[in-house]
Amino acid sequence: MPAPQNAEAREVYEKERAHVLAPWTAWGKHDPMVVTKSEGVYLWDGDDNKLLDFTSQLVNTNIGHQHPVVVKAIQDQAAEMCTINPAHANAARAEAARLISSIAPEGMNRVFFTMAGTEAVEHAIRMARRHTGRVKTLSAFRSYHGATTTSMNLTGDTRRWANDYGNTGAVHFHAPFLYRSQFYAETEEQECERALQHLDDLIALEGPDHFAALIIESIPGTVGIMVPPADYLRGVREICDKYGIVMICDEVMSGFGRAGTWLALDNFRNGPDDWTPDLITFAKGSNSGYIPLGGVIIHDRIAESFKDTPYTGGLTYAGHPLACGSAVATINLMRDEGIVEHAKKLGEEVIGPRLREIAEKHPSVGEVRGLGCFWALELVKNQETREPLAPYGGSSEAMAKAMGAAKAEGVLLFMNYNRFHVVPPLVITEEQVREGLDVLDRALDVADGYVD
Numbered sequence: 260m261p262a263p264q265n266a267e268a269r270e271v272y273e274k275e276r277a278h279v280l281a282p283w284t285a286w287g288k289h290d291p292m293v294v295t296k297s298e299g300v301y302l303w304d305g306d307d308n309k310l311l312d313f314t315s316q317l318v319n320t321n322i323g324h325q326h327p328v329v330v331k332a333i334q335d336q337a338a339e340m341c342t343i344n345p346a347h348a349n350a351a352r353a354e355a356a357r358l359i360s361s362i363a364p365e366g367m368n369r370v371f372f373t374m375a376g377t378e379a380v381e382h383a384i385r386m387a388r389r390h391t392g393r394v395k396t397l398s399a400f401r402s403y404h405g406a407t408t409t410s411m412n413l414t415g416d417t418r419r420w421a422n423d424y425g426n427t428g429a430v431h432f433h434a435p436f437l438y439r440s441q442f443y444a445e446t447e448e449q450e451c452e453r454a455l456q457h458l459d460d461l462i463a464l465e466g467p468d469h470f471a472a473l474i475i476e477s478i479p480g481t482v483g484i485m486v487p488p489a490d491y492l493r494g495v496r497e498i499c500d501k502y503g504i505v506m507i508c509d510e511v512m513s514g515f516g517r518a519g520t521w522l523a524l525d526n527f528r529n530g531p532d533d534w535t536p537d538l539i540t541f542a543k544g545s546n547s548g549y550i551p552l553g554g555v556i557i558h559d560r561i562a563e564s565f566k567d568t569p570y571t572g573g574l575t576y577a578g579h580p581l582a583c584g585s586a587v588a589t590i591n592l593m594r595d596e597g598i599v600e601h602a603k604k605l606g607e608e609v610i611g612p613r614l615r616e617i618a619e620k621h622p623s624v625g626e627v628r629g630l631g632c633f634w635a636l637e638l639v640k641n642q643e644t645r646e647p648l649a650p651y652g653g654s655s656e657a658m659a660k661a662m663g664a665a666k667a668e669g670v671l672l673f674m675n676y677n678r679f680h681v682v683p684p685l686v687i688t689e690e691q692v693r694e695g696l697d698v699l700d701r702a703l704d705v706a707d708g709y710v711d
């Protein structure tokens with residue numbers, strides 16, 4: 260990335276490079292884009308280039324950048340009360356907990372607040388261990404659950420394990436992914452059935468009595484937006500019931516409208532009486548990341564364990580008034596403006612059809628998958644062999660050049676190995692999304708040049 264020409268932005272860039280240890284990046288290679296302004300679905304870089312944000316940053320700014328209603332709610336809350344001991348009640352936390360419970364399935368009435376998704380995962384696992392008296396955990400190989408010791412071991416993306424040595428009792432399984440099936444399946448039904456059988460066999464062999472929790476992203480996000488077969492999560496619930504394992508749905512990325520429903524798991528439940536998880540982890544979209552916030556939504560059957568003996572966990576900033584105030588404003592805004600319904604409609608009528616059209620045309624596109632405002636394009640060197648256009652855990656010139664071509668035309672894409680994710684803010688208009696997809700279409704001509 261060339262350093263910005265603009266003097267002020269260049270100073271930011273130099274200071275960053277001198278003093279920041281950036282996430283997931285060697286400091287000697289830290290070469291960040293400076294962002295000077297963000298508004299709605301756009302960002303401006305250090306040289307004042309306007310970019311359409313097809314990333315929602317780390318898939319969190321669901322209501323777009325600097326939404327005036329939420330900015331005002333934060334200002335009002337700051338004027339009233341910035342922070343308070345979490346042992347005290349405050350109006351913002353009480354209302355945020357009520358609203359968050361209201362979007363969860365029946366019987367999930369209690370919220371434990373954290374500052375981020377990783378902490379939510381850590382606490383969900385601790386709760387499950389307290390509830391069951393067991394230690395080991397299950398998570399999918401293709402998953403991302405966070406970046407602290409336990410959550411990192413749960414994260415099945417092995418490239419991220421460099422500092423972590425698997426000492427937390429995490430056991431991994433293969434979740435369904437028909438395009439790269441581990442089960443030699445040819446249909447969704449086969450993939451679902453065999454993935455469930457594999458999970459059941461794995462638990463039986465490892466010893467069911469050791470497992471406290473199974474955590475699964477309702478729709479795996481960072482690792483590739485693989486929408487599971489319709490009955491898979493229901494089957495996982497049955498296996499958890501069979502062995503007394505606490506089922507945690509990780510909705511940190513997929514929740515709060517991203518998948519065209521309030522929670523992604525709503526896509527896999529037939530009405531209010533259908534299966535429910537025991538715990539749900541959330542963060543990002545709950546307040547679009549305006550102030551760090553996360554948490555665990557707890558089913559009454561687990562909360563019961565902590566009725567007479569406390570859950571021994573707490574954080575100084577849990578239920579922080581500014582964070583909770585911004586969540587209240589965000590959820591109310593999303594309800595008042597029908598933002599979740601808008602995301603669903605965009606997925607069904609605009610993004611899905613246009614991406615499928617793009618896939619037909621480009622030999623570099625192996626598969627398109629997703630729903631709502633949550634889509635991935637899997638790029639390949641060869642559609643027959645499905646060899647990825649960048650190796651797992653690595654990068655390639657083809658991907659970097661295609662990404663650069665989109666950026667040169669004003670669109671910021673999310674890239675992960677051989678995938679581009681189309682994950683714009685849910686408030687994007689049909690016209691804006693079409694413009695961005697036209698740019699993506701042209702950028703894929705560059706990727707096509709690397710096909711065998």
Ligand code: PMP
Pocket residue numbers: 317375376377378380403404405406476480481509510511512513542543553
């Ligand atoms: N779980 C999932 C499914 C996520 O996508 C993420 C973040 N990408 C996390 C947990 C961790 O959240 P955070 O980065 O807010 O700690």
